[in-house]
Amino acid sequence: MVAVTLVPDPVALIKLHVDMLQNMILSSVVSLLLVQEIHTNEKEVTEKEVTLHLLPGEQLLCEANTVLKCVQEDSCQRGIYGRLVCTDFKIAFLGDDESALDNDETQFKNKVIGENDITLHCVDQIYGVFDEKKKTLFGQLKKYPEKLIIHCKDLRVFHFCLRYTKEEEVKRIVSGIIHHTQSPKLLKRLFLFSYAAAAQNSTAADPKNHTVMFDTLKDWCWELERTKGNVKFKAVSINEGYRVCERLPAYFVVPTPLPEEDVSRFQGHGIPIWCWSCHNGCALLKMSALPKEQDDGILQVQKNFLDGIYKTIHRPPYEIVKTEDLSSNFLSLQEIQTAYSKFKQLFLIAPDFLTIFPFFSDNSTEFWDTDIKWFSLLESSSWLDIIRRCLKKAIEIAECLEAQNVNILLLEENASDLCCLISSLVQVMMDPHCRTRFGFQSLVQKEWIMGGHCFLDRCNHLRQSDKEEVPVFLLFLDCVWQLVHQHPPAFEFTETYLTVLSDSLYIPIFSTFFFNSPHQKDGNVGRESQDTQSKPLNLLTVWDWSVQFEPKAQTLLRNPLYVEKPKLDKGQRKGMHCKHQRQLSLPLTQSKSSPKRGFFREETDHLIKNLLGKRISKLINSSEELQDNFREFYESWHSKPTNYHGLLLPHIEGPEIKVWAQRYLRWIPEAQILGGGRVATMNKLLEMMEEVQCLQEKIEEKHHSQEALQAEATSLLRNSVRLSSLFPFALLQRHSSKPVLPTSGWKALGDEEDLAKREDEFVDLGDV
């Protein structure tokens, strides 16, 4: 096996390959014109040298030349010859695909991951094609495929034809890719560490980054103060150095009267941990369940312990506590996993290869057939229904906190999956701060990173257990997307932000999503061990967006429609913002009334109750009382003008939960609408925003710092002629959607025999 595990001296190796690169003229990029000779265009046959860009610490592991990457462009299949390389960070294809990309549209380019780059963690499945049959590839191969199909976790699909590659290179690249993407890995061998070691000096903390990391006691105190939770809760440092529990962060917040020794009693289990405080003083708490025991004695001890805890938090000044057990009666991780794997299949569509490889026709036809069955396929995956159930649960909890004035205690086995999901959803709905960009990032940091969500296992970064792979965080992002989609002005960030955030899950230069707990992270970056010769590794956080995107591209992450909370005290500004105040700052009144007096004006108003109840009741399978409360809360909120700086509830009816098209459809060229989609109006919007700002400035005669930023965004959109509906992603594909009109016998002027002949030609040409 030429496989790739042993790397001699990285520097020498890189040098070798750089030399190789310089000497090598890449195989010319020949557009494979499969049917039409007359259309062969000379310009296509250009020779271009493409260099491999390596990140600091990145090592080239293996490569293969004259690989044909199949592109579907305009439904006209062609291939691009190039080099397929595999490094310890990514799989990259180097071909002449960038020739057309030298204009403004590429401004959204990711600086770390190129268009043809797949990070090793982003690889989902690898298939090989043997004698016209598609098989999953894993482990040691006896036979090497003539074609490699890579499905990515961000739903890209790559086809690499290895038919023209040297056999030895095929062996090397295929086994290399399989080895590095599929086999279990040690945490220490994550690219993260080599990158951090190599890029030690170049990283400086972004001074403008206001994301609260929650890794100091101060951060927690700040959060307590912000939410006015500091009256009843205190931040504790009992777990400093992870002495008590490795699942808990170093600092966290508990009810003030809770004795600190209780925390260590069951290693942090059974302790109510504060998540967030509502403006009326109610709090959202979470608790990891006590270990299940058979022994009656221990059970009794546990019971007494819990009784003590409940006594503490039931007593005034605390409100009544209601426990939500997320382990039972709610989603199971298994359900989420199954649903997502069904759901993603809807979007993993292979490029159209009928002509090159007719045996793929089964795949492609499937895609066309799905059009008719689209909705029922979507429904049968039940992913949207899972989203609905999460949103509904969050609304229920919001209702308890807001309208019933009770504390909520979320209970889960480890308090690190659905607990994170639900508590952060509730906060996005209830706390306008969490809808700003930094607020949202802080929220993810607080609930997910410090909350100990096992990103490593849930994303299966180390390939250790497929069973553990559950896209809980993605589910959360999808739920937030529903909110963003329904109430765009309430969020400072855009759906593009959510999409790139979901992509960042698989980029192993950021530490954020590559640890199971803060303890694991601290233990591995050498922050704990003082004796090491080097200073602790400085890991990048994903929140430093400048690592991935140029400032210009970052404007697309910011929602131009977002209206900041109006500040009433600024006299002059008041005039300017009067409109927004009128629209956006209507007082939040509905929830203060007692839940029994609700929205329905009269008891006699049966019909409406009946009509609405019928529908809402379908959403609810819990108790009658809960159903009433929920319905009243939900209906009454939606019957009032939306205050974007207050409570925000999503619609959860059947037609309202939608597919996050930008994330799931962006790599399907057919799904593009050239010159269409939301981006089409965005240009106009930004133009007007600019003008509004300009006028405001004139009136105010004050300087506006935001102006420059807006102008940039405008120019970004303005320069490009016609953007596609999947902007900013689809541009990188440079596809245009065109009607697909098969023309049997277009050339043949009316002769049936000729027609048949031509069909033979098709196949022959495909083999060229």
Added chain:
Amino acid sequence: MEPEKCGGGAGARVSTSPPRRRSQRWGLKFIVSLSINQPLPLVPANPGPELPAATDLFPLRVYEALWTKVCPGERDARARESSAWQLPGLWMPPRGADPSMGPRGEEGAGTQIAWNSDLHQLEGHLPALWMAAESGEMETPLSSEYDFSLANIGRLEAVNGLSRVQLLRPGSLLKFIPEEILIHGRDFRLLRVGFEAGGLEPQAFQSEPKDGVFFLPQVTMAIVQARARSSQAQQYAGITLSKAGWSSGSRKPPIPLLETSEDWETERKKQGARGWRVSTVNERFDVATSLPRYFWVPHRTLDSEIRKAFGHFHQGRGPVSVRVRRLSWHHPGGSDLLRCGGFYTASDPNKEDIRAVESMLQAGHSDVVLVDTVDELPGLADVQLAHLRLRALCLPDSSVAEDKWLSALEGTRWLDYVRSCLRKASDISVLVTSRVRSVVLQERGDRDFNGLLSSLVQLLSAPEARTLLGFQSLVQREWVAAGHPFLTRLGGTGASEEAPVFLLFLDCVWQLLQQLPAEFEFSEFFLLALHDSVRVPDTLTFLRDTPWERGKQSGQFNTYTQVYNAGYSQPPAGNSINLQLSVWDWNLRYSNEQILLFHNPGYDPEHCPDSWLPRQQPSFMVPGPPSSVWLFSRGALTPLNQLCPWRDSPSLLAVSSRWLPRPAISSESLADQEWGLPSHWGACPLPPGLLLPGYLGPQIRLWRRCYLRGRPEIQMGLSAPTISDLQDELAHLQELLKKWTPRISPEGHSKKRDPDTILSQSR
């Protein structure tokens, strides 16, 4: 002149008690008014001061105020702020936030207006349920979302309590005193009218009005009966008339109605169709009553040839050019899009006739593509069934569970039909745009899907059709003048051939609008208005099946009918309106504020047709193969030996073209071949003006604002500051700036938002 007594008010008593809660401040005052069809008074030739004021013509209606509980009041207030009329890209200021508005309904409290005509005379138009809070504008009787025309009422239910629901039919008796009546609109709206104590008083049971006061049961039954008796064919002219008088003087239709040959000539010149002329052969409707009086034919074809040739088509509908001159992407060119009926195969044409037919189909081009229109499109019955299912699904009380909603939606197949229309239209627009050729749409009757396809193709390939005026002309030309049987298709005649093809078309247009929001000058609101106008019988536009009937009614060609159509009854000359009012006279039904919303603020003026001047000479176009004839069917082009079915093989369309299965997957895009540069396509923009819609599963969406209007969660609306919101702010700021610094006149960046400039600048 004095209108007959009629009209009705309802609701015995109006709550005089002050609102009990804050929420009731939003309670709406409703006026239930019923009006009857009037013998039409003649309009004075010179409508001067003698003409009664608009409101004087309205004793037709008697108003009665009612406090209602149509939805709980709070929601109402919200609904009005942010629902039906608040569309993406549209915005109305939140009126609910204005406290001065609240208690206005009280003004009508306690008023009792008798109605003194016999209920049984009720016929005709409007049980307009009319929102008093907005009733300052009496001129636009159906402008509010609470207004229903009788023709629009699909089902009427009386409800009492939780369980008692009675479906009301003419002649049925109320079994209980309803608390509420539910009016299910055929346009997907649901109106709930609730009554307080008034409806419950004992005298309500009396069948005779006491003291001339009517009560809920009577009103309910009156509506039922009126609905039963009204047919869509009847035009209610009272309002039309008053409006006409009101906007008196010599008026021009907002868009050319294509009822004169001048209109056609102007249109032809506008399109730059040189090889064509306006034929007057059908001036007296003796070639085909379903064809317009004038149409375009190839320059060289003689009228006598046309008359002969048309005989060989189904119902005499020969090829008629619908659109001439297209530009291809880099060479000016001029394809023609033609539509014709099916070949009438039983006829036995002689050689000259065949030659005439062929030359008309070729229209001077050597490359002819015959498009089998119905192929891959749903049948009429399918469309009707899908529409019924969709309506059932979208009802507020539809019993579909939330998690089964998507598959239920799929089960209606409506979206699937929308998809096939869009796909086919997109294919045809590629055919038309790519080469100089003549593309012939052939459908048996040439009155349904031909119109749908040709309009969609024009929307896709001609920017001028995407303007507000252009779209209206398009509908007028391809649907109204081309003889789409609106009355039959919309169920007005009670015939079995009901099929809302036009509504299907509007849905297709909406899909384009939501996919390509910057390309259209009109807004979703405009489409909704058009959608709703279909059932408003105040103009003849959608009330007749053929141009001939329409013309007959409006009496514009009395002389001809007398001479040439002696067999037909002479139209009652006195009943004619002769005002040429059309549905495009939007101010009949909509207020100026609403008309302003027809304009899509996101429209990018770059796409304006001005910058896209027609270039006519096809000399640079890629010539087709010599005399090639193709059949476009199942998504593929197949060579044909001949155009006409009579020569030596059986008829083309008589033999179903379904023998060609649609290939599951494309082998090659037609567009690639058409433009000859397959691999460079990505780097090149589409040919100017050409749009290609997406029609994949996830891209075809439900027109929620239209179909889900009855559901509270849609009415609640998803409000968002949109472009027009910004536009308002911009205007506001500019005003401020002007006020403060009067010398600086800010650049007029915001559009002139004046309804006149939007609607009436015809030509």
